[in-house]
Amino acid sequence: MLQVENKKVQELGPEDRAAWRRLRAADPGLASPYFSLGFVQAVSRVRNDVRVLVARENNEIIAFLPLQVGILGHARPVGGPFGDHHGLIAAPGQAIDLKALLSAGGISVFDFFGVPGHQRAFRAGARGEDGSWVIDLSDGYDAFVETRSAIEPKAFRNLRSRQKKLEKADGGYVFRPDDRREEVFETALAWKSAQYVRTGHFDAFSVDWTRNLLKTLVHDEGEDCHGLVSSLEIGGRLAAIHVGMRSSSVLHYWFPVYDPEFSSFGPGLALLMKICEHVSQDGIAQVHLGPGEYAFKSDLASWQIPLLSGYVATTSLLGAARTLANGIDASARALPLGPVSTLPGRAMRRLDRMTSFRPA
Known part of the structure; x- marks a missing residue:
């Protein structure tokens, strides 16, 4: 019963x-x-x-x-x-x-x-x-890159080319996997709101509870769940930010955003690859990219749930x-x-x- x-x-x-x-x-x-x-x-x-x-x-x-x-x-x-x-x-x-x-x-x-x-x-x-879409990091970051490069050689050639360009950027670049600066978090939400408006979508962060949810996840570590803000700076300026959340073994790729001024560097994908490399050394076996028919997801993902x-x-x-x-x-x-x-x-x-x- x-x-x-x-x-x-x-x-x-x-x-x-x-x-x-x-x-x-x-x-x-x-x-x-x-x-x-x-x-x-x-x-x-x-x-x-x-x-x-x-x-x-x-x-x-x-x-x-x-x-x-x-x-x-x-x-x-x-x-x-x-x-x-x-x-x-x-x-x-x-x-x-x-x-x-x-x-x-x-x-x-x-x-x-x-x-x-x-x-x-x-x-x-x-x-x-x-x-x-799921990025499989269970065998480590290098194994993931090797496997997907063999399947999507063009996509990974482009990634390597962008990485070389990033390394030669004036002023260099800085990757912060766990960026706890409040101004970076607020910039991510502001950029995301602008992106929603620019693309004709409802601004998900125009209501208080959605902003407060992300703040809660980022600032208050919950049971097997906490928010993770990562950033990429190029030449001393913010170029890309990602606000996601993780459990002990899964990172959910959630709210990525970048400054269009740095688009030639492919900052969004560069940040994602840096995140994958970092979290693979911290117990993360999978990165969940969510649904959606985006080329970068099918290029990088190992399979779909x-x-x-x-x-x-x-x-x-x-x-x-x-x-x-x-x-x-x-x-x-x-x-x-x-x-x-x-x-x-x-x-x-x-x-x-x-x-x-x-x-x-």
């Missing part, structure tokens, strides 16, 4: 926390900092809508599902649009009736977009698949509305209207994304 508790993060007791650690350690697919207690705690400090569903069978904890819960029980991943990877904290192969879990926890709808493909509980609700997107709707008024909306989108796509057929779905996804950034 499935028993479910809907708890605030601060209500998780020693038994819950010990079970979380045990279940996460049992599944290598949960090594990302996104699945750590530290990340969920960090989000709960800047938002008041974070909940954790704790599932038990025969009084034994078998799974956790962290969520952000909104109006009428509409749930999203912890971190909203920032939650690139999310899902169940459960032992591999554990049979979970996801709809029963959500229903017992008072959740009407759960929209997801970055669940690892090996979590079978989400298969029935999946409407699409993607992949998160399959990701599922979709939704699960329970028997509820909101669940019925979510299913109806999905049906409208599917019906429109089936019509021979060209690009117009995608308008309903695009409008719903844009609205959902904007809603996801709302303050808690």
Whole structure:
């Protein structure tokens, strides 16, 4: 018999926390900092809508599902649009009736977009698949470069050429793998906001909670999760910055940004390669680049983690509305209207994304 508790993060007791650690350690697919207690705690400090569903069978904890819960029980991943990877904290192969879990926890709808493909509980609700690119550093940085150079020789020739140019730059260059200067962190967010505006995207850092989340991760080291700011200076000036987060074995490549004035040096990629070289000596076996069809990701990545997107709707008024909306989108796509057929779905996804950034 499935028993479910809907708890605030601060209500998780020693038994819950010990079970979380045990279940996460049992599944290598949960090594990302996104699945750590530290990340969920960090989000709960800047938002008041974070909940954790704790599932038990025969009084034994078998799974956790962290969520952000909104109006009428509409749930999203912890971190909203920032939650690139999310899902169940459960032992591999554990049979979970996801709809029963959500229903017992008072959740009407759960929209997801970055669940690892090996979590079978989400298969029935999946409407699409993607992949998160992974740089494999398990055999060291040199082995990674040698392997990928053989597969993508042109890309790595360009990287070596840019590196030589960097080494000859007037005033030299400085790489800081763990740059704790406050002005560097603030510059990264300012540059990223400008990039969002310049490219016509919603400025993710125009709301307080997203900025405060990154500050919390960077300044307060959580359990197996903390923020990492790295920088590259050329000729004494900031050229590129990356704000990411790491666990004991995985670095998540999150918010890279660079000054376009230094674009001839390829500062963003130069910084990424320097980061990879450094973290490979500090216990990091994988760098997760996230999803997205970018040439640099396919050039550098060793493989992809399959990701599922979709939704699960329970028997509820909101669940019925979510299913109806999905049906409208599917019906429109089936019509021979060209690009117009995608308008309903695009409008719903844009609205959902904007809603996801709302303050808690």
